[in-house]
Amino acid sequence: MIPAIEQRWSPRAFDPVAEVSPEQVGVLLEAARWAASHGNTQPARFLLGYRGDPTFTRILEALRPKNRTWAHRASVLLVGAVVTADERGPLPNTVYGLGLAVQNLVLQAVDLGLVAHQIGGFDKDAVRTAFALPDDAEPVVAIAVGRLGDVADLPEELQARETRPRKRKPLTELVFSGTWGEPAFSGETADEPQHE
Structure with a gap:
C-alpha cells in the first residue's frame, strides 16, 4: 500500500x-x-x-x-x-x-x-x-x-478509543470468487490468493 x-x-x-x-x-x-x-x-x-x-x-x-x-x-x-x-x-x-x-x-x-x-x-x-x-x-x-x-x-471515555489498535475485517470476509461467500484470498491480505 x-x-x-x-x-x-x-x-x-x-x-x-x-x-x-x-x-x-x-x-x-x-x-x-x-x-x-x-x-x-x-x-x-x-x-x-x-x-x-x-x-x-x-x-x-x-x-x-x-x-x-x-x-x-x-x-x-x-x-x-x-x-x-x-x-x-x-x-x-x-x-x-x-x-x-x-x-x-x-x-x-x-x-x-x-x-x-x-x-x-x-x-x-x-x-x-x-x-x-x-x-x-x-x-x-x-x-x-x-x-x-x-x-x-x-474526555476520559474517548481516550481509550483514541489509542486502541486499528482493525479491519480480513479479505476472506470481503472479497469473493466463484460464488458469494467463497473467499478469493486465504489470509488477512491479498498476498495469499486462494485461487490461482
Whole structure:
C-alpha cells in the first residue's frame, strides 16, 4: 500500500492552537476536486470554516454533542455535500462521487502531515438551515482537519478509543470468487490468493 493509506486514521485529539493555512486547505480541496465522478458530474460541494470564524461555529453547532467535545479543537471544519441535479436533470451516484472526493482530501491531509476525522454524527437539517442549502444540495458528512493533539485533552471515555489498535475485517470476509461467500484470498491480505 502507499504510505498515505497505511498512515491514515481518524483521531479525535486535535491540537487546539495549531493552524492549517488557507494554502494547505486549498491543496486539500484541489485534491477533492480531482476525484473521479460518474460521467465527470462532480457532485461534491464543501462548506469550509476555520476555527473561530462564523462558518466553523455553525458547523460545530450542528454536530452531535459528543462530537463537539473534541471537534472544537480542530483547525478546520468542513461539511461535504452533494448536488443531486444539474441542468440535465438528476445526477447518478452522487454520494459515491462525494466519497471519492473526501477520500482524496483525507489522503492529501496525511501527505501534508495533517489529520482528518470524518463525522457522520451531525444534524443535516441544522446545516441545511444554517447555510441556506438549496433543495438540490444534500449534506452528507462533516470533516475535522488539523494537527494531532494530546490524547489527554480528550474526555476520559474517548481516550481509550483514541489509542486502541486499528482493525479491519480480513479479505476472506470481503472479497469473493466463484460464488458469494467463497473467499478469493486465504489470509488477512491479498498476498495469499486462494485461487490461482
